[in-house]
Amino acid sequence: MQSALTIAGRQFRSYFNGPIAFIVLIFSLVLLGVFFFWWPNAFFIRGRVSVRELFSIIHYTNYLTIPALTMGLIADERASGTLETLLTLPVRDADVVLGKFLGTLGLYTIFLALTLPYPFAINTLGTLDWGPVFTGYLGLFFQGSALIGVGLMASSFTRTQLVALFAGWAIAIVFAAVDLFLPLVPAGLTTPLEFISFDYHLTDFRRGVIAIRDILFFLSVTAIALMVAFRSLESRRWK
Amino acid sequence: MSDVMIEAQGLSKNYGSFAALKDVNFEVRRGEVVGFLGPNGAGKTTTMKILTCFIAPTSGSAKVAGCDVFDDPMGVRKAIGYLPESTPLYTEMLVLEYLEFVAKMRGYKGVDARKRIKKAVEQTSLGDVIAKEIRALSKGYKQRVGLAQALVHEPDVLILDEPMSGLDPNQAAEIRGLITEIGEQRTVILSTHDLGEIQQTCDRVLIINRGKLVADDTPEELRDRVGGSKFRVTVQGGRSDSSKIRDIFGKIDGVHSIRERASESDSGELLFVVSPSKSEDLREEIFRAAVKNDLVLLGLRRDADGLQNVFRELTTGEGGSLPAKKSAKKSTPVKEEE
Structure with missing residues (x-):
């Protein structure tokens, strides 16, 4: 566990040694601003003191931005060869995967913290119900961690960051867009398909409800993705 | 351990x-x-x-x-x-x-x-x-x-x-x-x-x-295994001295063969390549033999590309083969003296 935390710390710092973290953070915040204030329905026209739209927007931008944060996690180390230096230290492969995951989760938490001015600003315009703010953030935290897991898994398959990015997006879009296809599928499939939709599991969180079922869903996706990443990292030994 | x-x-x-x-x-x-x-x-x-x-x-x-x-x-x-x-x-x-x-x-x-x-x-x-x-x-x-x-x-x-x-x-x-x-x-x-x-x-x-x-x-x-390292010996002398010099070096203990390298005609220098029968440093013996026979030694060098051979x-070639492998596992390391 100590090694995992050391790796997480190094990963977190290395984000800020290069441009990627800054680009992604700024891009996410700009995107959030654009969607929140102007398009498709502007905050001031809505005229409601609510964070629901805010959380909905962040949940969508996450699909776009998180794979960009995770694309290099393993792919880049593989391409530059540092994976070999890292994995020949006395460290378990599982700790490497966990460390990389936690490092990115740390950066994502910073991003969430940077959006805090929104609820505070909204609060000045009326009385904001802080319960859903808390649960909304909790939901986004879990959704983010699931996406980081998925992105890390994509990064573990390849040595090319761009491939990892597109693979990450490809998997993320399944979780993101499955909602849109629900009207088209036979009735029997609606429920199981709806169950893998991230948005579906975030609905309760946005309403101010913490449902164990939703937490378990996101944790399961995270765990499965990390497990696959671990196996994929380990497979180098037998190839 | x-x-x-x-x-x-x-x-x-x-x-x-x-x-x-x-x-x-x-x-x-x-x-x-x-x-x-x-x-x-x-x-x-x-x-x-x-x-x-x-x-x-x-x-x-x-x-x-x-x-x-x-x-x-x-x-x-x-x-x-x-x-x-x-x-x-x-x-x-x-x-x-x-x-x-x-x-x-x-x-x-x-x-x-x-x-x-x-x-x-x-x-x-x-x-x-x-x-x-x-x-x-x-x-x-x-x-x-x-x-x-x-x-x-x-x-x-x-x-x-x-x-x-x-x-x-x-x-x-x-x-x-x-x-x-x-x-x-x-x-x-x-x-x-x-x-x-x-x-x-x-x-x-x-x-x-x-x-x-x-x-x-x-x-x-x-x-x-490939005949050990060789010694390149340059001696002052003309064509006519060639066989005499060859005899002198040939008498040294441990010399396996001597080849003369074609040198520029009448440069006054003769180049010999001396191969020892075992890997032995013969430089001293070569020097002494030269002094004893009043030969002017212009150069004496141990050939470095022994390992290269x-x-x-x-x-090169399929698999490669071992000429006269002595022991399967050489255990005690012998510090190389150079």
Whole structure:
């Protein structure tokens, strides 16, 4: 566990040694601003003191931005060869995967913290119900961690960051867009398909409800993705 | 702990249908510096990756510092310092930051970690660049960071994949000196293409070709197998003196044959190549014979490419063969005197 935390710390710092973290953070915040204030329905026209739209927007931008944060996690180390230096230290492969995951989760938490001015600003315009703010953030935290897991898994398959990015997006879009296809599928499939939709599991969180079922869903996706990443990292030994 | 620090038994590795290693056996003892020699793609790096538990062999087994690569990879990793090929480092980090990371990953904290980093930095003379970003360093310095990283925990076994490639001669000499120094107390296994390197730093040479180990001996003994090293003797004299001089050198004990090299006509110099029957340093005898017979010795040089011939012989053609292999496993390292 100590090694995992050391790796997480190094990963977190290395984000800020290069441009990627800054680009992604700024891009996410700009995107959030654009969607929140102007398009498709502007905050001031809505005229409601609510964070629901805010959380909905962040949940969508996450699909776009998180794979960009995770694309290099393993792919880049593989391409530059540092994976070999890292994995020949006395460290378990599982700790490497966990460390990389936690490092990115740390950066994502910073991003969430940077959006805090929104609820505070909204609060000045009326009385904001802080319960859903808390649960909304909790939901986004879990959704983010699931996406980081998925992105890390994509990064573990390849040595090319761009491939990892597109693979990450490809998997993320399944979780993101499955909602849109629900009207088209036979009735029997609606429920199981709806169950893998991230948005579906975030609905309760946005309403101010913490449902164990939703937490378990996101944790399961995270765990499965990390497990696959671990196996994929380990497979180098037998190839 | 036994004296054998690295033990490879029947190592084989297949990448798909390609056999990168075929039944490789060798031992390396404490305090030995062993050179791993072979053409590109012969299996040197594969062997090192197996010894460091980065990949697993398809069959066979290996033990490093008494730990099995299958049963106790953590034990192996704790015992080794490894510098992979082309020195991959986190280039965006500062040198100190990177060494701190490695020390922490190896479980050292606080004062202990700082002491160890300080020692590794001193050993590799990194003091001047400690606060620089690794990506800003020259190749030689990067290599030293790679070495420092491998030395932080004072490992029993040091595995270095081409530690000298891409360095200029001065840098190479420094790294070589460092390796020799480290090799006095620890076991070092290093791979290289550079035969001169091997002769200067290694107690023993393993030559690998197409995944097979084709030689395991001291550099001296390897030279022996292709007739040992030769001596180039330049003597003042004209054509007519040729056979007389040949007789004089021919009488020296231990001389196997003498060839005269065609020199420019009437340059007043004659060049002979003297081959000893065993690997023996005959320079003194040649000198004395020349003095005794009143010959003017203009040049006397031991031919350095003895190993090159061995290398060429063993690594060209299918598999390569061993001329008169004496013992399957040469155990006691003979320090080469040069």
